[in-house]
Amino acid sequence: MHHALTLILLAQLAGETLSRLLALPVPGPVVGMALMLAAMTASPRIAGVVRPVGEGILRHISLLFVPAAVGVVGHLDRLGTDGGPVLAALIVSTALAIAVGALVFVWVQKLVGDPDA
Numbered sequence: 001m002h003h004a005l006t007l008i009l010l011a012q013l014a015g016e017t018l019s020r021l022l023a024l025p026v027p028g029p030v031v032g033m034a035l036m037l038a039a040m041t042a043s044p045r046i047a048g049v050v051r052p053v054g055e056g057i058l059r060h061i062s063l064l065f066v067p068a069a070v071g072v073v074g075h076l077d078r079l080g081t082d083g084g085p086v087l088a089a090l091i092v093s094t095a096l097a098i099a100v101g102a103l104v105f106v107w108v109q110k111l112v113g114d115p116d117a
Helices: 002-021 028-042 044-059 061-074 076-111
Strands: none
Touching: 002 028, 002 044, 028 044, 044 061, 061 076
8 A cells, every 4th residue: 555655646746847847738746647547557567556545545535625625714705705706717617627528538439439429
């Protein structure tokens, strides 16, 4: 378990480092996630070590939202004045994320030759 968590954190660190050094327009954790995907694809052994820890983290992902909720509660006064634009941004970004996710899903289905696509 310690080895897997170390690999996950090293992938994030490598992604953050690459993102900053190369001035990439992509956040470091996303680059790290791509690096981890490449490592897991290249080595089934790494995938076997990391997968159980990743699944454990995902089972408790709601805990990662606690700091964000505390931040919102800490700024309720600003939420009152800027609530409309924040709500509009949340609605539009959620709708766009769902639409883009659906389009990518259909594209991947067609790419892999799924007859139901």
